[in-house]
Each structure stands twice: as C-alpha cells, then as structure tokens.
Amino acid sequence: MKNILYISLFLLGLQQVSAQHFTRKDTLQGGLRHERTSFDVQRYDLNIKINPEERTIIGYNDITFKIAEPTKKIQIDLFDNMKVDSIVFNMKKLQYKRDHHAVFINFNEMMQPGTEGKIRFYYSGKPLVARNAPWDGGFVFKKDTQDKPWIGVAVQGTGASLWYPVKDSQSDEPDFGSSVKVAVPNGLMNVSNGRFLGSEDLKNGYTRWDWEVKSPINTYNITVNIADYVHIHDTYKGLDLDYYVLRANEEKARKHFEADVKPMMDCFQSKFGTYPFKEDGYKLVETPYLGMEHQSAVAYGNKYMKGYLGNDLSFTGVGLAFDYITIHETGHEWFGNSVTSKDIADMWIHEGFTTYSETVFIECTQGYEKAMKYINGQRLNVQNDKPIIGAYGVNNEGSGDMYYKGSLMLNTLRHVLNEDEKWWALILKYSETYRHQIIDTETVVDFFNKESGLNLTPIFNQYLRYKNIPVLEVRQHKKNVQIRWKTDVANFEMPVEYTLDGFVSRINATNNWQSLPKKTNLDKVAFNKTKMFFSISK
Incomplete structure (x- = not known):
C-alpha cells in the first residue's frame, strides 16, 4: 500500500495541471x-x-x-x-x-x-x-x-x-x-x-x-x-x-x-x-x-x-x-540542468531522459538483464492519461507519464536501433552537442533522426503527443499469423521481436496487416514486450 x-504522490504531485483552461496569469x-x-x-x-x-x-x-x-x-x-x-x-x-x-x-x-x-x-x-x-x-x-x-x-x-x-x-x-x-x-x-x-x-x-x-x-x-x-x-x-x-x-x-x-x-x-x-x-x-x-x-x-x-x-x-x-536528481545535471527545455511543456526532455538514467546506472552496475527488469517494472507507473507534451506558452507541463513513459520510449528507441554501440554513441553525442543549451522537442527528434539514419518522428509523436501507446494487433488469418500497429499517428512503423519454434526473429510492422514469414498458428508465437513499450490486442 x-x-x-x-507513486501516486510522486506522479500526481509533480504534475498538478488543470484542464485546458488557461488565464492571463x-x-x-x-x-x-x-x-x-x-x-x-x-x-x-x-x-x-x-x-x-x-x-x-x-x-x-x-x-x-x-x-x-x-x-x-x-x-x-x-x-x-x-x-x-x-x-x-x-x-x-x-x-x-x-x-x-x-x-x-x-x-x-x-x-x-x-x-x-x-x-x-x-x-x-x-x-x-x-x-x-x-x-x-x-x-x-x-x-x-x-x-x-x-x-x-x-x-x-x-x-x-x-x-x-x-x-x-x-x-x-x-x-x-x-x-x-x-x-x-x-x-x-x-x-x-x-x-x-x-x-x-x-x-x-x-x-x-x-x-x-x-x-x-x-x-x-x-x-x-x-x-x-x-x-x-x-x-x-x-x-x-x-x-x-x-x-x-x-x-x-x-x-x-x-x-x-x-x-x-x-x-x-x-x-x-x-x-x-x-x-x-x-x-x-x-x-x-x-x-x-x-x-x-x-x-x-x-x-x-x-x-x-x-x-x-x-x-x-x-x-x-x-x-x-542521489541517482535520479544527479542524472538531471546532464538532462534538465545542462540540456534544458525552452518551455516546460517539453519537460519530458528533463524527466524522460533522467528517469532513463536510472536504468543506465543499473546497467552499468548490475548488467543488462537487471536493467531491463527494472525499466519494465516501471510500466506499472504509466497512466496513459493525456499527452506527455503540455500546452506551450502558458506554463503548462504535460502528463506525469513524462517520467516512466518517457524512459520506456527511450528504451524502445534503443531497441528499434538495435545496435548498442551506435545507441550509446548517439546518447553521448546528444548530451555533448546540446551541453549548456536550451532546446525543444523538434530539436531532439531531428537529432535522433539524423544520427540514427531512421525516420523516428512517428514513434516520437505517438509516445509524446498522444496518450495511447502503440497497440500490436494480432490475428490468425487462415494459416498465417498477421500483425499491424494500431496508432493515432499515420504511417507508423516499428519493428517487433517474436519467438517461433525456438528461434527469435524480428519484423518491421506497419499500420497495414502483414503476415509473419512462416505459416503457423497464433498460439505458437510469442511477442517480446521487454525491449519495446507497447500492448497487444488479439
């Protein structure tokens, strides 16, 4: 209890924002x-x-x-x-x-x-x-x-x-x-x-x-x-x-x-x-x-x-x-104090990255498996109540999900990239490029797109600008297992990892139905939700 x-105090207290009614003040x-x-x-x-x-x-x-x-x-x-x-x-x-x-x-x-x-x-x-x-x-x-x-x-x-x-x-x-x-x-x-x-x-x-x-x-x-x-x-x-x-x-x-x-x-x-x-x-x-x-x-x-x-x-x-x-508040020295958002509507730039720094510390000291266990445990704290990004120009923070959902989004991006050496180089370059600078969400997205060589904009938009996380819809269609992403964002693409017959595979899913390469029954396929933050609907 x-x-x-x-957790309720932590999330609700930090994000006491009224409905979309703003005053001259x-x-x-x-x-x-x-x-x-x-x-x-x-x-x-x-x-x-x-x-x-x-x-x-x-x-x-x-x-x-x-x-x-x-x-x-x-x-x-x-x-x-x-x-x-x-x-x-x-x-x-x-x-x-x-x-x-x-x-x-x-x-x-x-x-x-x-x-x-x-x-x-x-x-x-x-x-x-x-x-x-x-x-x-x-x-x-x-x-x-x-x-x-x-x-x-x-x-x-x-x-x-x-x-x-x-x-x-x-x-x-x-x-x-x-x-x-x-x-x-x-x-x-x-x-x-x-x-x-x-x-x-x-x-x-x-x-x-x-x-x-x-x-x-x-x-x-x-x-x-x-x-x-x-x-x-x-x-x-x-x-x-x-x-x-x-x-x-x-x-x-x-x-x-x-x-x-x-x-x-x-x-x-x-x-x-x-x-x-x-x-x-x-x-x-x-x-x-x-x-x-x-x-x-x-x-x-x-x-x-x-x-x-x-x-x-x-x-x-x-x-x-x-x-x-000690760990979380010091993480802010890099994310929030050094790299700062121009408007508090973009406070996920502070809190998402800093919450992710907790997982980074665990990986440094306890290893990858413990880090993934920790960050996936934090899923229970995500409310999906409203968008992470608030209203600009009125001193309005978005959802308290900027903490855990923001961190889980970054972990998702890491596994979308699927090259750890490239990921850590990207995070380091991000921190150093915008050291002692004031930036906004667009700057972050443009940087990640350029450094990854991928179009990550739809992924950022889904997690930051809408309350819902991506839903992987799965169905049996004759002898094929078919999947697609259900999202608020159009033209959404994100890979998903699955296990079939003891082998781990990866497929790039879109908003359109597509079949897994091998004919099989749905009960034989397991989709991995530990590396990316999404839900499944069958």
Whole structure:
C-alpha cells in the first residue's frame, strides 16, 4: 500500500495541471512576449537576508542584461505576495506596473540593441510556504533534531519568482553565471549553487554566506539551504565532491554517499560525457524535503535509505540496490540542468531522459538483464492519461507519464536501433552537442533522426503527443499469423521481436496487416514486450 501511495504522490504531485483552461496569469508566466524576448539576461547577483523566525526575505537582485530588440519596457517576475521596494537603473528609480506575478518595468528612453545595463531590484516579503515540497513549490521551514532551523526551497514548475525577482522562463539563462549571497542568523550556514567564496559576520547577529556559479543555470535551480551543516569534502578523478549534511548525520552520510556517488559518476560520465558543471563542483545538500535537481547543489532528503524512501518504484527489488534520489536528481545535471527545455511543456526532455538514467546506472552496475527488469517494472507507473507534451506558452507541463513513459520510449528507441554501440554513441553525442543549451522537442527528434539514419518522428509523436501507446494487433488469418500497429499517428512503423519454434526473429510492422514469414498458428508465437513499450490486442 505504501508503494502505491508514494507513486501516486510522486506522479500526481509533480504534475498538478488543470484542464485546458488557461488565464492571463498563465500566459504572463509561460509566454514569450516582446517584454521578455527584447532582452537577454547576462547575470544574476542575489543579495538577501532570510529571517527564519519571521519567515521573511529582504534584499535585492542585480540583473545584468543585454538588449536584443528595441524596447522601452521589460518584464521581470515576482510573485504578487512579495513586495517591490524599488527598482534602480543608472542611479535612478524606474517606474513599474504589476500584473499578477509580472512586473513591467519602464525605462526612461528607448533601449537599443547591444545596450548592456544592470537594474537593482529591491524586494521583501514572506515567500509562499510549500504544503508538500517538492511536489508543490515554496519554502520549507523545519527544525532539526537539535531544534535548530532547517530551511530549503523547491520551485520547479511553480516558478523561481516565488522568492526572488527574475525573468522566470526556461528560455533564458544567465550567460555568465550568478552569485547568491545569503545572510542567516549566526550559528547557521547557507549553502547555494556553485563554489563557496567565503562568509562575513555582519555584526548584527547575521553571517552572510557567498556562493558563485560560473555556468549558465536554470532559474528554478538557484537555491538556498539553511541549517547547522557539516561539510564533507572529497575528490574523485579530478572532480570535487562536497556534501553538506546535518551535524547529527555526518558519519552516516560519509558511508552512504560513498556507496553510490563514485560509481554513478563513472557510469554517467562514460555514457553522457564529462560532468557538465565541473568548474562549479558537485554537491549533495541535505534538505527537509525529498529532493530536487538544484544545479551543483543537488537537494537530498531520502534519509540515507536505498530505493525511494525504502521503496522500489519498479516493484522488482532491483531499485533497492541504490539511493533513488542521489541517482535520479544527479542524472538531471546532464538532462534538465545542462540540456534544458525552452518551455516546460517539453519537460519530458528533463524527466524522460533522467528517469532513463536510472536504468543506465543499473546497467552499468548490475548488467543488462537487471536493467531491463527494472525499466519494465516501471510500466506499472504509466497512466496513459493525456499527452506527455503540455500546452506551450502558458506554463503548462504535460502528463506525469513524462517520467516512466518517457524512459520506456527511450528504451524502445534503443531497441528499434538495435545496435548498442551506435545507441550509446548517439546518447553521448546528444548530451555533448546540446551541453549548456536550451532546446525543444523538434530539436531532439531531428537529432535522433539524423544520427540514427531512421525516420523516428512517428514513434516520437505517438509516445509524446498522444496518450495511447502503440497497440500490436494480432490475428490468425487462415494459416498465417498477421500483425499491424494500431496508432493515432499515420504511417507508423516499428519493428517487433517474436519467438517461433525456438528461434527469435524480428519484423518491421506497419499500420497495414502483414503476415509473419512462416505459416503457423497464433498460439505458437510469442511477442517480446521487454525491449519495446507497447500492448497487444488479439
């Protein structure tokens, strides 16, 4: 019963999307109007104070930008429960107008392409508190076992503008990194993304902790983690490994992370390329919620257990051999953090590939058969409730099937290709080609078509744009067994493997009836569903 409950929360919580009814608020958050596309963010420099007792934030964000199109107005986002104190440009306060979570800022003159500048956006307020992070966005204010504050934030899908002013769109990442400076009460530490630059006692009961990110970063990945942390440092093959854990968990953490992190890095770097944020280092940070893929500061809250809080989301037992949160959230460093979707409607680019990385890790450490057992066990989690791709331009994610169905689609493509050496070369080249880039579904499909030499578009379309998986219709026609694919997509082709008289064969099935090469009875043919994700109708 617990397994079912956890999976329901995991799938439904991450994808709380209403029916196809969208408001102005949705388009303001998800759309790319002129006020957003007219400027390119170069850098964010966040400098704030967080008061754990009052649950407040006060400070500013320096937003460095470059004008791309002539404009007199730009859009910066900040949730409407947060207060705009002032916005300063060239030593002068700017006028602005709020519309839901959008803040439209007016310059005093037309800004021309190529112009570079910086606004300082002062703000304050009480950010929203999550009811059940990370499935709904917001801050988490808890206490550790020593009754000291333990604070985190997770805002994927909800929006980074929940807690700081930002161009809240995955279409634009700061080109030249960011800094996060957070003042917290003395005796506590803040851990954010990138490298630690140092701390400063502000002589007012607060210490400011300064962090610097050199790589481009998704806005929802910028984070704060506040607690009485202990720092554990390690290195592996030239990569810095840092763990920030609650003081009471130091010994447990040392042993636990050693078991998975180094084998994981060996596997992922061999399959997906060099860790994408080496200059920012790799961190796991213990959080008061389950986890999140915060770039170079991965949130970890799996309580030092194997599986998913001690459960196996594949129902096979294979998933109990590793810490799900460590593997899954780190997989996002390649898929989601490095390779990023332009619109959250295409979030399968993050979640499908990352869920598949779990299977890749199992294959690296336990072999192909266990990997296939694991990924096929995940079939039970697929709902086939609606398309994986959501509606564009309205901050709308598609079905939660982007996780398991997305992963099973990739496993299907591997076996359509049917050449492992070519498959792993394709996956590696994909990860490296779009390293630190923002892409869309069409880009992925075009790449896979080109590198495979096959027309995979109908397969991608069936799994991503329709709720149904392919159905292999099978019938006895006189002395022949006949098959065809039933799909929403026209001109669908996909091979299928079958066993007859002890021999394994493969045939390219289409939407038209065709006979297996050898005359036989239907009860003598077994179709293999472990390599490809489809159902059978007889």
